[in-house]
Amino acid sequence: MSFSDREKQLVRAAFAWGQITQKEGYTLSDLEIEKSVLFRRLLAGRPPLAFPPPLRHGFPWYDVIEGRSEHVVSASEASPEHSFIAPGSKPGDTYILIDGAFWRVAETLREREDYLVEWGEYPMQWRLQKQWEVNYEMTQQLHNFRQQNPDANVDLAPGNGQREYSEFRVDDDQTVWLSEWHLTRIGLPGWVWVGKAVDADPAILELAPICQDQGGPLVLGVAGAERGPGWLRIEQADGDSRYIKLGEDLEYKQVIASAVTEFDRLLQGVRGEVLEVMDRRGDDVLRCYQVPMHLAPLEHFDFADVNYDLVPDNAYNG
Template identity: 60%
Template sequence: MSFSDREKHLIRAAFAWGQITQQEGYTLSDLEIEKSVLFRRLLGGRPPLAFPPPLRHGFPWYDVIEGRSEHLVSASQASPECSIIAPGCKLGDTCILIDGAFWRVVETIREHEEYIVEWGQYPMQWRLRKHWEVNYEMTQQLHSFRKDNPNTEMSFDNYLSQKEYREFRIDDDQTVWLCEWQLNRISLSGWVWVGAELPTPDYRLASVFDDDQGPVILGEESKPNGEAWLRIEDATSEYRFVKLQGMFEYQTLIASSASDLRALLQYLQEESADIEVLDWSENTTSRRFALPAQLIPLEDLSLNEMSFDLVPDNAFSI
């Protein structure tokens, strides 16, 4: 019996799905595989993450780990009561329910208003913040009702004093405000966690060139030439680099234009089967990965915002 390439791919995806779900303690069934987000991910050719992602309304939330940095969510009141069932939490840790899953609170910026949260085993952090906006339609409706019913007494005190987070408030000017919770990633994105984690380099790295955001190029410390790493992403005091192909004279690399550096990235993605990625924090390597080139989202990263203009394109024009 022979199988087509499509059938082989389906079998491999189903086998991988079965292994992962069994390791996580789930019961296997035809119904579960049909609605599985993980199975669809495997069918699409994307490997599983190193650790389970958070759930959102009962389904794996890959985008919060790998994708965009900002999300609108629903959140509960922070409390240590559910720490025993929150992933990655110790008994007594403060947790908060975000879209149906408990996240760990590592810092309270403002009680009931703003927190720094983490999920599971990921070395990543998010800022959870309440944001208030005027709802003009509700405000107009309230004013119209009061105008048409001047003698009617209204009170929202019972609702607004409930322990749960309030969805709206009315100020002294009878303006209606609605709140939404914003979850913003403040760490480097987690798309690297589909790759193979490698040991840190066996030589010391140092910044060869810095801009206003931080190091742009890393090279071998105290050497005029050698391997080079180019920054592709940054977040606060963390930076992410890819290893460029070949050996480089660092002063020549620093003199490269923005278009030259982007050409090096394009060549790297087109010609390399696997690409090394390095995360850098506090002047040292925090982790290192190898990923298939097609899994590195260079086109989605904000490379246009990176200050690659070490020397402007027209610096030597007449």
């Protein structure tokens, strides 16, 4: 009996799904595998992340780690009482319920308005912030009601200041504002967690900028050399930069020229089964990763239209 490639992929995905779910303490059933976001991910050829992702309405939420940086969510009041029921929590920790899952509050920036939150073992943080926008329809309805019912005892903003409720507020001008919670990832996206974190090679610590743009060091290499290992910046967020290794023995003059005019071609020239990735903050190396090449979203990066005012640190003559 022979199996098609699709059937083999299905068996591999089901086997991996069973191992992961059993390790995390879930019971196995046909019904669960049919609804499983993880199984569909495995079936599409994407491995699990290094740590279990956050949950959203009971389902794994991969996009908040790997994808878009900002999401509109529902959130509860932050409270240390949640630590008694939040999975993996420590008594006394403050938690907040976001779209049906408990997130740990790392810092309260403004009570009931602004928090830094964390999830599980991920070395990442998100900012949970309540934002207010004018609702013109409700404001007009309130004005119409007051005009039609001048004797009605509606006192939404008594005394000084505004009256605020959990989801809306009315200011002294009788303008109605509605609130939304926005969850925004701080720092670089987590697509690297399909790979594995590794210790930084000592040679990485010796890298220096050989080409800069308005965002800072664009290409890293060996200072003063004409050839050597080269790293290219592909992402920036909140002061952190992400670099990928282009190769071990590169001609720096050619790499710098390609970074200016042929960014896509430079990315397409990266070879090998594993992509080496490095996150930095200034001159400090934060983390290093090895990511399977076919899982690295290099096609999403195109900075050719923003890499202007490039200044090579080791400019060449001729």
